Amino acid sequence: MRNYENLVIVKPTLTAEEIQASVKAIEEIITSNGGEIATTDTMGMRKLAYPIEKNERGYFHVIYYSIAPSAITEIERRFRLNEELLRFVTIKYDTNREIIAFNQLVQKAQKKAAAPAKEEVAKTEAPKAEEAPATETPKAEEAPATETPAVEAEAPAAE
Amino acid sequence: MAERRKYKKRYCKYCEAKVDFMDYKDVGALRFSLSERYKIMPRRLTGNCKRHQDMISTVIKRARAAALVPYTVTRKTVVTAPFENLK
Ligand SMILES: [Zn+2]
Numbered sequence: 001m002r003n004y005e006n007l008v009i010v011k012p013t014l015t016a017e018e019i020q021a022s023v024k025a026i027e028e029i030i031t032s033n034g035g036e037i038a039t040t041d042t043m044g045m046r047k048l049a050y051p052i053e054k055n056e057r058g059y060f061h062v063i064y065y066s067i068a069p070s071a072i073t074e075i076e077r078r079f080r081l082n083e084e085l086l087r088f089v090t091i092k093y094d095t096n097r098e099i100i101a102f103n104q105l106v107q108k109a110q111k112k113a114a115a116p117a118k119e120e121v122a123k124t125e126a127p128k129a130e131e132a133p134a135t136e137t138p139k140a141e142e143a144p145a146t147e148t149p150a151v152e153a154e155a156p157a158a159e
Numbered sequence: 160m161a162e163r164r165k166y167k168k169r170y171c172k173y174c175e176a177k178v179d180f181m182d183y184k185d186v187g188a189l190r191f192s193l194s195e196r197y198k199i200m201p202r203r204l205t206g207n208c209k210r211h212q213d214m215i216s217t218v219i220k221r222a223r224a225a226a227l228v229p230y231t232v233t234r235k236t237v238v239t240a241p242f243e244n245l246k
Contacts, residue, residue: 007184007225009225009226043184048226049223049226049227049228049229049230050226050229050230050231052226058226062184086226087224087225087226089183089221089224089225091183091221097179097180098180100179100180101179101180101182105182
């Protein structure tokens with residue numbers, strides 16, 4: 001299992017319900033291929049930096065998940081067939097440093113999504129920290145200690 | 160010697176802030192390394208170290224693919240898309 005992040009841009013011409021249905025369908029593609037969704041982050045309707053298929057705007061949705069690397073080709077194939085998607089970007093979080101960043105991003109997104117569900121955050125975060133390779137754990141413990149102040153400082157600004 | 164130097168003594172701002180990972184979705188943080196026309200600023204002007212410049216360039220390229228940052232800016236879009244729109 002490896003950590004991935006997918007940013008998908010859904011067509012703005014759909015209605016709100018259709019967008020939600022299409023986001024559900026996208027998440028369903030990931031879970032049906034054996035992926036475990038850590039969290040999702042809705043960036044909402046945004047202006048695109050450049051028109052894609054003559055659309056000026058798009059609905060941005062980010063999905064953080066972990067999945068076997070071999071399943072990514074199938075997921076991307078399904079995404080390409082999906083005509084409701086303007087664009088998708090898959091990011092791999094592989095190195096130790098990236099995994100730490102991934103966990104921080106997941107935490108940030110979870111905080112943003114639901115402030116009252118903080119107990120769940122703690123539960124889901126604990127096993128993930130242990131997944132990191134044992135040989136590199138001392139490094140992993142050092143890094144969050146130095147990084148957490150910066151993240152906490154950023155968080156209020158983002159909200 | 161001092162007159163010849165056009166810019167201040169350069170240092171890597173990302174090293175100072177101890178940045179270990181950049182998120183391509185955080186477009187506000189990329190502004191510092193983008194020119195007015197959204198070109199990636201060269202290291203000799205920003206003073207970034209090699210390691211952070213490499214990180215910035217991959218992150219900017221990801222943001223471009225995700226339509227968060229434009230690839231090219233024509234004369235028309237220079238006016239209609241100032242930096243504030245992206246934030
Ligand atoms: Zn640096």
